[in-house]
Amino acid sequence: MADLLSARALMGISLGFHIIYSTIGIGLPFMLMIAEWRSLRTGDESYHQLARRWIRPAAILFAIGAVSGTIISFELGLLWPRFMAFSGPLIGLAFSMEGFAFFTEAIFLALYFYGERRLSRRMLFFCTIVLTLSSATSAVFVISANAWMNTPTGFHLVNGVLADVHPWQAFVNPAWAHEAVHGTLAAYAATGFAVAGVYAAALLRGPAREHHQRALTLAMTVASISLPLMLVSGDWAAMTLAVQQKPKLAAMESLFTSTRGAPLVIGGWPDPASGRVLYGIEIPRFLSLLAYRDPDALVEGLDALPPGTTPDPRLVHPFFDLMVGSFFIMLAAAVWFWWLRWRRRSAPMGRWPLRAVLVASPFGMIALESGWLVTEFGRQPWIVHGHMRVAEGVTTQTGIGLVLFTFLVVYLVLTAGLLRLLFRPASAGTQIPSRQEDRHVDS
């Protein structure tokens, strides 16, 4: 039992850590591409300079993303060998395809980062296109494996043994489409806000510099285009959940009993003992309306399934609300930002709207992490929904607690080192050495 808990904690921490770096690995290439394209199109060198400024912090983040991704691939076997023995033939394809996409990403990343002296400007721009495409497809592929755990298809079980295996069917499982779209778009919103926050902070701290303004606008553009798409894809995800993953939807909304004209509950604390949500705000019939486009529709509650087969709403509902709440914080900051930009085109941004962007900047990552927690906690107690419980997938090895402790230390050291490096006096992206300094370092 302690080993199971340690394995779950370690996998959760590793994924939670990796998600941040892989998200930046998807979002940043897109921003590099826009900057390089603008530079080529308008002949304005400053956009190219802006992109090159991001390389030093990006290279460090990408390196950590690559090694933390390696940890994940190993942990699949180290912690969940019985799950992998069962599902490897089905989700292995998603990981194989992701592997090639990641290979392409690593190659063109190196070419773009280190190729300034050896490649033409057009070729550098081409590298950013390949980077953007390969990082996005890499996310879309790997999300298929997670979606399969939610809606496993492409096989039959005969006496507990896999039979009639169709890996391509498993790859295009029902939950894949909405998870892939929603998850990949989230990476652009989260990276956009994170980068916008860095430059809002720089503008608040020091004198306004042209490239700070430019970078802020570019990052806010990427983030703001993603926001409405997040709303649409989130609505699509909820409607699909209402058909495919009813217990997850019920846990998200803390719906204990099946109800006609079910209300939407905002906030509050789900209390399984009484089967009610304490201190929540109810919007009558709104859940039925959102999920089925009918205010009187029947929404299945957690009681529709036998006890012990449904998730705990106390772990799902708060994170769902945190995800949606984060969205509205970002939306408010974005609306204010663009309203001022539209009203006073050339004037520098005031301090309060910059502060708003700064406050909103971590909420993309917070929303992404909590959305991931919703989908994971919402699948419990299953590792493969309806077929294999988490406890059945864990390793037969003992001493996982020690492994957990070891990796906790590894992650703490990595994070401390990274923060020290990124927030050095000349902080990331705000100052780069001039040519002379460069030579000095090299000589």
Added chain:
Amino acid sequence: MWTLENLAAGAVYLGLVMYAVFGGADFGGGIWTALASGPRTPEQRDQLFNAIGPVWETNHVWLIFVVVTLFTAFPEGFAALFTVLMVPLVIALIGINFRGAAFAFRHFGRQTGRPVSFMASIFAASSMLTPFAFGMAVTAAASGKIVFMNGLVQVEPWIWFSPFTLVGGAVGMGICAYLAPIYMTVRSDGELRGDFRQRGIIAGLVLGILTAAEIPVAMVDAPLFAGRLLASWAAFFVVLAVLAGISTQVLLWRCRFLPAQIAAAGTVTLAMTGFAAAMYPDLLVGQLTLAAAAAPTATLRAYLSVLAIGIIILVPSLLFLYWTFRGAPDSELPH
């Protein structure tokens, strides 16, 4: 012979060879930053760091390729290996992490002009630890000691620790330390090139002694594997590896650096081919065959078609990468 599981096993073998020949040289670079000596110590270190910079992440993906291929095509074998070899694999993983982070921190921290020697020593230590642990893990699968019964691997805490696997770990480290200086002879000149040539020759001797020592150790500690190695095709590849190794030494001696580089990569490839041939047809020697560990036919087919498409995209991209960064490494960092 050309069964689906053999083709998939070929992909695992290919991934391991690529990881050793390319990624191994990166690890070797780390080892030689620690062993750098003589009047040109800082130059040796800088040259090694600069050469690793653009390629290490790509080279590292071969490891992920091997892991993914294992769990897609040989899920039972993957589960067994990763259960019983947890300790060496965790050690390797910690090494990979600290190595990647220390490299990035050292490499980009340097731009501010501050000394980051602490990072360099972490980088060097983890460059030794990781290939050693991988060497142990790979040879443990060949030791014949891991017991697989009724679809389950018997968990024994110290099964991966024996004279055979210890020498295997040393060989893993030796391969890395051997490749790096020989590759560097092509990418440097003058006295620095002389330094790398000398280190390549010494590493070649050490690696030769280590691999030669592994055979008598195997005869005592892993008799099943040793028997297979000395019979069959495996022996043929071992002889070829020895010949390639001697040629590399001669070529280095005569300062024929480009052929020496190719011969060195060939030596490692042939030695690993001998190892793989002695493993065949098993994934866990004497316990679990490739066929028994393999995924259903439909999965193997799908995997091999993904592999074919992937290679079409991968090969030109890789060639472009290595072609772009050929020659003397840039001393300027990206900015």
